Amino acid sequence: QKEVEQNSGPLSVPEGAIASLNCTYSDRGSQSFFWYRQYSGKSPELIMFIYSNGDKEDGRFTAQLNKASQYVSLLIRDSQPSDSATYLCAVNGNKLVFGAGTILRVKS
Amino acid sequence: DADVTQTPRNRITKTGKRIMLECSQTKGHDRMYWYRQDPGLGLRLIYYSFDVKDINKGEISDGYSVSRQAQAKFSLSLESAIPNQTALYFCATSDLNDTGIQETQYFGPGTRLLVL
Numbered sequence: 001q002k003e004v005e006q007n008s009g010p011l012s013v014p015e016g017a018i019a020s021l022n023c024t025y026s027d028r029g030s031q032s033f034f035w036y037r038q039y040s041g042k043s044p045e046l047i048m049f050i051y052s053n054g055d056k057e058d059g060r061f062t063a064q065l066n067k068a069s070q071y072v073s074l075l076i077r078d079s080q081p082s083d084s085a086t087y088l089c090a091v092n093g094n095k096l097v098f099g100a101g102t103i104l105r106v107k108s
Numbered sequence: 109d110a111d112v113t114q115t116p117r118n119r120i121t122k123t124g125k126r127i128m129l130e131c132s133q134t135k136g137h138d139r140m141y142w143y144r145q146d147p148g149l150g151l152r153l154i155y156y157s158f159d160v161k162d163i164n165k166g167e168i169s170d171g172y173s174v175s176r177q178a179q180a181k182f183s184l185s186l187e188s189a190i191p192n193q194t195a196l197y198f199c200a201t202s203d204l205n206d207t208g209i210q211e212t213q214y215f216g217p218g219t220r221l222l223v224l
Contacts, residue, residue: 008148032211034212034213041196041218041220042217042218043198043215043216043217043218044151044198044215045215046212046213046214049211049212088150088151090213095153095156096153096202096213098143098150098151099150100148100149100150101150
């Protein structure tokens with residue numbers, strides 16, 4: 001079992017829809033959770049981090065964390081074509097581990 | 109100016125050559141990392157350093173070595189490059205917050221390496 005698992009996608013959503021990206025992790029001691037966006041050939045850039053159970057909202061983005069289920073998600077509301085990218089989930093227990101990423105395609 | 113810089117940005121080399129990738133940061137972070145990224149495999153940690161005197165192997169350190177010359181500089185070397193080391197290499201920095209929790213990692217722009 002991989003330490004951090006994401007569906008590779010691609011996830012295709014129409015413009016204006018909600019995109020839901022999911023991530024599960026194996027280390028129950030994990031304390032911090034991150035979502036990065038990466039455009040092709042570019043470096044990952046942070047979208048959000050979350051430390052506590054529940055939801056955290058920042059603009060069109062909402063991160064959701066459920067430690068009991070070892071599950072973290074990212075919702076993107078009003079998806080735009082510019083949101084098309086690979087989204088990386090990263091989980092920190094005793095070290096930071098990245099998932100392989102989910103490709104998101106927003107179709108106009 | 110960028111907070112995390114990497115040189116070179118692109119490099120083509122031949123099998124057996126020694127190559128060094130350099131990373132510098134102005135964020136004042138103690139922690140620095142080297143990753144490689146291959147299609148479908150995500151980011152894999154090569155080496156990391158929590159301060160100048162602390163160097164640790166990541167999950168794929170074989171064939172690589174590092175040097176932490178100063179808080180702001182962390183170099184990655186391929187002693188004898190081989191074609192399966194062709195990849196996109198990223199340097200990153202981070203720090204701990206006041207409660208000791210790992211903070212965000214900030215990435216450099218990447219070095220695209222091709223080994224022929």
